[in-house]
Amino acid sequence: MQRYFTDATLTVGAHATLNSTVEHHAVTVLRMQVDDQLEVADAQGHAFVTTITKTAPLTVRVERPIPQSHELPVAVTIVCGISKGQKAELIVQKATELGVRQVIFVNTQWATARWLPDRAAKKVARLQQVAQSAAEQSHRDRVPQVSFVPLLDAVLHMEADAKVVAYEESAKAGEHAQLIQTLRQQPRSLIAVFGPEGGLAPAEVSNLNDVGFVNVGLGPRILRTETAPWYLLAAISTYTELQEEQSDRVNS
Amino acid sequence: MQRYFTDATLTVGAHATLNSTVEHHAVTVLRMQVDDQLEVADAQGHAFVTTITKTAPLTVRVERPIPQSHELPVAVTIVCGISKGQKAELIVQKATELGVRQVIFVNTQWATARWLPDRAAKKVARLQQVAQSAAEQSHRDRVPQVSFVPLLDAVLHMEADAKVVAYEESAKAGEHAQLIQTLRQQPRSLIAVFGPEGGLAPAEVSNLNDVGFVNVGLGPRILRTETAPWYLLAAISTYTELQEEQSDRVNS
Numbered sequence: 001m002q003r004y005f006t007d008a009t010l011t012v013g014a015h016a017t018l019n020s021t022v023e024h025h026a027v028t029v030l031r032m033q034v035d036d037q038l039e040v041a042d043a044q045g046h047a048f049v050t051t052i053t054k055t056a057p058l059t060v061r062v063e064r065p066i067p068q069s070h071e072l073p074v075a076v077t078i079v080c081g082i083s084k085g086q087k088a089e090l091i092v093q094k095a096t097e098l099g100v101r102q103v104i105f106v107n108t109q110w111a112t113a114r115w116l117p118d119r120a121a122k123k124v125a126r127l128q129q130v131a132q133s134a135a136e137q138s139h140r141d142r143v144p145q146v147s148f149v150p151l152l153d154a155v156l157h158m159e160a161d162a163k164v165v166a167y168e169e170s171a172k173a174g175e176h177a178q179l180i181q182t183l184r185q186q187p188r189s190l191i192a193v194f195g196p197e198g199g200l201a202p203a204e205v206s207n208l209n210d211v212g213f214v215n216v217g218l219g220p221r222i223l224r225t226e227t228a229p230w231y232l233l234a235a236i237s238t239y240t241e242l243q244e245e246q247s248d249r250v251n252s
Numbered sequence: 253m254q255r256y257f258t259d260a261t262l263t264v265g266a267h268a269t270l271n272s273t274v275e276h277h278a279v280t281v282l283r284m285q286v287d288d289q290l291e292v293a294d295a296q297g298h299a300f301v302t303t304i305t306k307t308a309p310l311t312v313r314v315e316r317p318i319p320q321s322h323e324l325p326v327a328v329t330i331v332c333g334i335s336k337g338q339k340a341e342l343i344v345q346k347a348t349e350l351g352v353r354q355v356i357f358v359n360t361q362w363a364t365a366r367w368l369p370d371r372a373a374k375k376v377a378r379l380q381q382v383a384q385s386a387a388e389q390s391h392r393d394r395v396p397q398v399s400f401v402p403l404l405d406a407v408l409h410m411e412a413d414a415k416v417v418a419y420e421e422s423a424k425a426g427e428h429a430q431l432i433q434t435l436r437q438q439p440r441s442l443i444a445v446f447g448p449e450g451g452l453a454p455a456e457v458s459n460l461n462d463v464g465f466v467n468v469g470l471g472p473r474i475l476r477t478e479t480a481p482w483y484l485l486a487a488i489s490t491y492t493e494l495q496e497e498q499s500d501r502v503n504s
Contacts, residue, residue: 069472094482099473219489221392227346231486231489235494241428
């Protein structure tokens with residue numbers, strides 16, 4: 001069933017009007033009609049099955065909650081050095097499918113591309129749309145938030161249960177244990193920093209380490225700047241969503 | 253250090269001449285000179301540090317083996333339904349970074365795109381180049397093999413220790429345990445089938461199930477056709493490369 005998002009908070013039995021972008025997609029593109037059903041996830045990250053009662057403006061009756069969560073049990077923030085070309089869109093789209101909660105782009109010392117603050121707002125708005133589309137398509141319960149900070153310093157004091165930095169030199173040195181050790185602590189939130197194509201400067205890694213970011217290796221192969229966050233998200237899903245189910249079965 | 257591949261089998265102390273594509277990249281693009289070092293992985297999947305002794309034709313002296321393997325401990329074959337546009341290139345590039353051993357593209361019933369056998373050879377040759385570049389960049393010890401088969405039937409009787417199919421309906425039904433159960437058997441080879449955008453037809457899944465392919469869910473979010481094989485490869489890496497290191501440490 002098609003899934004959309006609303007900024008409202010939904011309750012079963014009530015009606016809700018969806019915004020014009022959703023109306024255009026559902027009514028004009030997909031030609032949905034009165035009595036057709038669609039899923040709507042609300043501002044609280046709760047999803048419901050709804051029935052269309054009116055198409056202009058698009059209005060739905062909230063039928064029943066969808067109990068199964070589609071959210072990673074760890075709220076993951078990825079912080080990505082700016083890359084050239086269309087990589088930011090690809091990072092956001094795939095990271096959304098893989099369950100990311102927040103994506104922050106940041107200018108770093110060794111990056112070969114840089115966003116100017118006055119043009120970043122437009123880029124972020126475009127990337128937020130990419131996140132929204134990918135969240136609908138992958139049946140997320142929340143749309144990840146995309147933002148930009150001009151300096152890595154802004155990331156140093158963000159709060160999270162676990163903080164890691166994907167440092168290529170750690171991977172090359174054969175570091176394979178730290179990510180799992182971090183996940184064993186059952187963090188409810190995790191922030192992970194990824195360098196751009198040129199990597200992070202040693203001074204940047206050192207600054208991150210000083211405030212508690214731990215270097216993690218992501219397997220023995222050298223991953224491109226966009227692949228590394230996807231690997232991390234898939235690894236967290238594997239550890240928390242596939243294994244947990246597994247231990248449930250073993251215990252039952 | 254830059255990594256290249258050779259079809260030869262290398263031995264320490266011997267000299268080897270690399271092919272003209274490698275010569276162009278190393279000498280013309282990167283401006284490497286006599287006495288510069290580069291890594292070369294040979295036909296056996298063994299990698300060595302080498303020193304350039306001549307630039308035309310590019311000739312190296314084999315100095316020493318690189319003991320650390322960059323290959324997934326499970327030889328993974330992914331079989332992908334044909335998708336529209338440039339997705340095949342993206343699938344091959346990222347799957348190579350994530351450790352795939354073989355990528356097979358196949359026409360399926362519900363696909364919205366189809367490769368004609370007479371044009372497939374050219375596509376496969378191009379994709380093989382993508383695999384080679386990605387293997388160099390990610391420091392693989394082997395270049396994954398790319399191929400095309402016109403019918404899914406050709407896949408039914410391929411040999412592998414484990415055979416899975418990523419079936420969207422299984423994921424929707426909340427199947428979260430099967431992949432880990434499969435990996436617990438410590439397969440040395442695994443073949444995984446992924447549908448195109450339209451998904452696999454139930455009859456196709458049924459045919460796969462009949463010959464021992466097991467339906468696996470890849471977490472609660474709905475992944476696009478290109479994202480699903482990346483998730484699988486990252487999950488296998490997490491289970492075999494991150495966890496194994498972990499248990500080594502626990503035991504030592």
